Amino acid sequence: MLDKAPNGKVSDLLNALDKALSAGEVEHAVDLFQTDCYWRDLVTFTWNIKTMEGKEQVRDMLKARLADTRPSNWKIADSEDASEADGITESWIQFETGVARGFGHMRLKDGRIWTLLTTMSELKGHEEPVGFDRPMGAKHGAERNRTTWKEDREAEAAELGYSRQPYCVIVGGGQGGIALGARLRQLNVPTIIVEKNEKPGDSWRKRYKSLCLHDPVWYDHLPYLPFPRNWPVFSPKDKIGDWLEMYTRVMELNYWGATECKKASYDEKSREWTVVVQCDGKEIVLKPKQLVLATGMSAKPNTPKFEGMDIFKGDQHHSSQHPGSDKYKNSKAVVIGSNNSAHDICAALWEAGADVTMVQRSTTHVVRSDSLMELGLAALYSEQAVQSGMTTAKADLIFASLPYKILHEFQIPVYNAIRERDADYYKRLEKAGFLLDYGDDDSGLFMKYLRRGSGYYIDVGASELIANGSIKLKSGVDVKKLTERSVILSDGTELPADLVVYATGYGSMNGWAADLISKEVADKVGKVWGLGSNTTKDPGPWEGEQRNMWKPTQQEGLWFHGGNLHQSRHYSQFLSLQLKARMEGIPAPVYGLQKVHHLS
Numbered sequence: 001m002l003d004k005a006p007n008g009k010v011s012d013l014l015n016a017l018d019k020a021l022s023a024g025e026v027e028h029a030v031d032l033f034q035t036d037c038y039w040r041d042l043v044t045f046t047w048n049i050k051t052m053e054g055k056e057q058v059r060d061m062l063k064a065r066l067a068d069t070r071p072s073n074w075k076i077a078d079s080e081d082a083s084e085a086d087g088i089t090e091s092w093i094q095f096e097t098g099v100a101r102g103f104g105h106m107r108l109k110d111g112r113i114w115t116l117l118t119t120m121s122e123l124k125g126h127e128e129p130v131g132f133d134r135p136m137g138a139k140h141g142a143e144r145n146r147t148t149w150k151e152d153r154e155a156e157a158a159e160l161g162y163s164r165q166p167y168c169v170i171v172g173g174g175q176g177g178i179a180l181g182a183r184l185r186q187l188n189v190p191t192i193i194v195e196k197n198e199k200p201g202d203s204w205r206k207r208y209k210s211l212c213l214h215d216p217v218w219y220d221h222l223p224y225l226p227f228p229r230n231w232p233v234f235s236p237k238d239k240i241g242d243w244l245e246m247y248t249r250v251m252e253l254n255y256w257g258a259t260e261c262k263k264a265s266y267d268e269k270s271r272e273w274t275v276v277v278q279c280d281g282k283e284i285v286l287k288p289k290q291l292v293l294a295t296g297m298s299a300k301p302n303t304p305k306f307e308g309m310d311i312f313k314g315d316q317h318h319s320s321q322h323p324g325s326d327k328y329k330n331s332k333a334v335v336i337g338s339n340n341s342a343h344d345i346c347a348a349l350w351e352a353g354a355d356v357t358m359v360q361r362s363t364t365h366v367v368r369s370d371s372l373m374e375l376g377l378a379a380l381y382s383e384q385a386v387q388s389g390m391t392t393a394k395a396d397l398i399f400a401s402l403p404y405k406i407l408h409e410f411q412i413p414v415y416n417a418i419r420e421r422d423a424d425y426y427k428r429l430e431k432a433g434f435l436l437d438y439g440d441d442d443s444g445l446f447m448k449y450l451r452r453g454s455g456y457y458i459d460v461g462a463s464e465l466i467a468n469g470s471i472k473l474k475s476g477v478d479v480k481k482l483t484e485r486s487v488i489l490s491d492g493t494e495l496p497a498d499l500v501v502y503a504t505g506y507g508s509m510n511g512w513a514a515d516l517i518s519k520e521v522a523d524k525v526g527k528v529w530g531l532g533s534n535t536t537k538d539p540g541p542w543e544g545e546q547r548n549m550w551k552p553t554q555q556e557g558l559w560f561h562g563g564n565l566h567q568s569r570h571y572s573q574f575l576s577l578q579l580k581a582r583m584e585g586i587p588a589p590v591y592g593l594q595k596v597h598h599l600s
């Protein structure tokens with residue numbers, strides 16, 4: 001028989017919360033929270049992406065936002081039951097605000113709220129046309145001079161950006177720009193995506209030949225259109241490129257390929273951007289109200305400057321420009337760096353028959369893909385999870401419900417288990433001289449990704465080549481200089497080289513704002529990414545959310561979007577709703593706009 005006790009507990013709590021919030025009784029509402037509580041809000045109360053940590057922050061937020069938000073109808077989500085395990089009662093919940101419908105997740109400890117996630121599902125009166133509301137497509141009946149779907153699409157394409165201005169321009173048509181574009185299309189927000197590559201998918205196609213996604217298929221779906229059930233676990237880069245191209249077309253996106261954004265400026269008076277783009281040698285000026293930079297968080301190359309780079313006679317390039325390894329057969333290659341790209345490129349060069357040396361300056365976190373899939377991802381993103389009824393939307397929300405402040409506590413045991421399981425593997429790597437770490441606090445890959453977006457390798461084969469010496473390794477050293485034909489390291493070693501690859505990572509996305517808008521605007525918005533965890537490459541103070549991503553920035557009308565496929569799918573929902581609200585003139589006062597502490 002179904003245990004209804006957890007439902008009763010959650011319903012009682014939600015009724016009490018509903019009552020307190022409806023009556024504007026902030027103290028009563030705050031009393032329902034644990035002392036060590038976390039309330040993560042994705043744009044329902046705060047019009048921001050923000051986590052309130054502890055009762056005081058919950059109180060402050062409610063005092064500022066309750067009257068305006070007008071929350072109501074808190075209940076256990078339709079067709080869901082609460083559950084209980086290890087002293088925690090948890091449940092999917094739903095609620096409304098004055099302007100939106102919300103969905104969320106709640107965990108109770110000792111009868112009080114420990115974690116609360118509130119997310120906006122849709123704006124009232126501006127719902128997406130789905131289910132009973134889906135478009136008819138065909139126009140039955142007979143009418144003279146009527147237009148077809150194709151003619152309507154062509155007319156829209158001919159007009160938008162020329163005689164009619166888009167409300168939103170997205171610069172960058174990689175998966176980020178495309179996913180957001182699809183959401184905005186469903187919300188009827190006129191949008192143009194400008195992309196300097198010719199076709200959607202080219203940002204993947206142009207990467208090195210051997211690249212396959214490192215994340216598995218269950219983690220990678222795009223909004224609305226999941227991959228079919230026979231899609232490979234790890235998409236080869238050209239296949240994901242084709243999927244993106246198909247997706248762009250069937251989702252009816254206004255995608256301007258071979259179009260480069262040259263510059264943009266914001267007029268504070270008219271609250272409008274002037275965006276200059278170049279297509280076929282022609283300049284076109286767009287005048288949107290909102291500008292989204294979806295130019296890639298792994299796309300602004302960090303290329304080091306070493307003495308002698310100007311005299312080096314071989315090939316040298318950043319990993320993002322690596323053309324593939326075929327032409328380097330029998331070459332001597334030196335790859336500077338020891339993260340994902342460095343490993344992938346070293347392995348591909350070795351496969352092509354090159355003599356490869358990896359130069360590792362400092363420690364790297366390495367995790368075997370199998371172990372990551374089984375111990376790190378399987379509960380939410382795997383075939384087993386699908387079989388047990390887990391949906392992508394729920395997996396995303398469960399992941400989102402774990403507060404960043406304590407996420408590492410959930411991650412440390414996972415990586416401890418991985419270290420134990422793969423102890424021999426790590427020993428062999430260390431024996432080969434490889435410098436390992438598991439994150440500053442042993443919390444592993446996800447935390448490194450969220451904090452700094454770098455510092456790891458998901459092992460899909462290169463580590464064995466390092467362990468058995470096929471890829472040579474020089475670790476604990478830096479590059480001193482280049483000569484015409486070699487790389488000299490800080491310990492005096494000289495590595496003869498026909499090719500040097502700088503797999504040295506990427507810079508903060510506000511660098512794009514500096515390039516396209518101005519240094520002032522880039523500095524005004526500050527560093528993009530990172531949580532402020534005060535760990536390596538993620539300086540404090542604690543921010544509690546990823547800086548500047550998918551939420552309002554210090555520059556009105558300027559937004560950043562991107563991240564991996566999971567983030568792009570999940571957060572595009574909340575960014576699109578923020579943009580839609582602004583277009584419809586729905587007041588969206590931002591609570592707790594982040595301060596700027598770092599410029600890059």
Ligand SMILES: Cc1cc2nc3c(=O)[nH]c(=O)nc-3n(C[C@H](O)[C@H](O)[C@H](O)COP(=O)(O)OP(=O)(O)OC[C@H]3O[C@@H](n4cnc5c(N)ncnc54)[C@H](O)[C@@H]3O)c2cc1C
Binds near residue numbers: 177
């Ligand atoms: C080697 C490597 C492996 C990776 N593996 C994975 C993985 O397995 N799974 C995963 O989810 N992520 C992976 N990533 C991260 C990956 O970069 C992102 O997931 C993905 O590329 C982000 O998509 P995006 O749309 O945000 O950025 P991008 O794909 O970088 O797209 C940005 C686009 O902006 C365009 N652009 C830039 N400036 C302008 C301009 N001025 N005008 C017009 N267009 C412009 C670029 O041409 C580009 O197409 C990997 C990254 C690298 C480098």
